Amino acid sequence: MPRRLSEIHPLIYRSRIGQKRLFRRILDLAGGTRFASGRSESQLAFTCKKHQSLLRRRLGNSDPQLQENKVRNLQIACPPIDGLLIKPGETFSFWDRVGEATAAKGYCEGMQLSRGEVVRGVGGGLCQLANLLYWMALHTPLSVAERHHHSFDPFPDESRVLPFGSGAGVFYNYIDLRFFNPTEFTFQIKLWLTADHLKGSILSDRETPHSYHVFERGHRFLQQDGKIFRENEIWREIIDRRTGSRVGEEMLVRNFSEVKYELNEQQAADIAEARA
Secondary structure: OOOOHHHOOHHHHHHHHHHHHHHHHHHHHHHOOOEOOOEOOOOOOEEEEEEEEEOOOOOOOOOHHHHHHHHHHHHHHOOOOOOEEEOOOOEEEHHHHHOOOOHHHOOOEEEEEEOOEEEEEEOOOOHHHHHHHHHHHOOOOOEEEEOEOOOEEOOOOOOOOOOOOOOOEOEOOOEOOEEEOOOOOOEEEEEEEOOOEEEEEEEEOOOOOEEEEEEEEEEEEEEEOOEEEEEEEEEEEEEEOOOOOEEEEEEEEEEEEEEOOOOOHHHHHHHHHHHO
């Protein structure tokens, strides 16, 4: 397949990014979306979901300094979101809260996933924050209005605890993560860092009627046209808080991504067996 001009020449690529960012700003102004902006230092009373993720993981042969830079980037990005209230009818937008990650704001060069490759870029590593927020939101009545997933799987599952494909990619400002509040409840996001973890919680002003269990189905590696791919489905079980009974379930997303690393012996054997 022939490549687009924006994939060939860096200047054209940057111009295309600028165009997309302008279009997103125009759409937001014209669309009348009510973005969540109110914050409270006091925590709401009811916890919907808590989660944490390791700040430092071994990611292939990547430079360990990029992990330290990522921590610094997260320290800058978390405060504008911490304490945010998402009131009925409001939308949370990752980039509306964080803004563009620039060196002038103190952001460092970190690891980014771009156009099928792992690259270095200012503000790299913020996807870890988006991953945390997305995973927590799936355990609430908030409706995911926008979420993007990378088209490739760059690293093997070193210390992964969540299902494959349960994260969210972000790139200022047109690849965003957004949640809409369709309920009569007010929700609040809390974020903080410890020495080893990025931690967060989503709270509500009243107890919500349902809890949620998120899981995967149909996970497998497969080979097509000489390339290795990974696929699965992310599902959510809905549980009545009062009775503990199962109300229903729904498929949230189907993932299909090219694998960019060498499989281990068991994974390779599973593919061979499936093709036999």
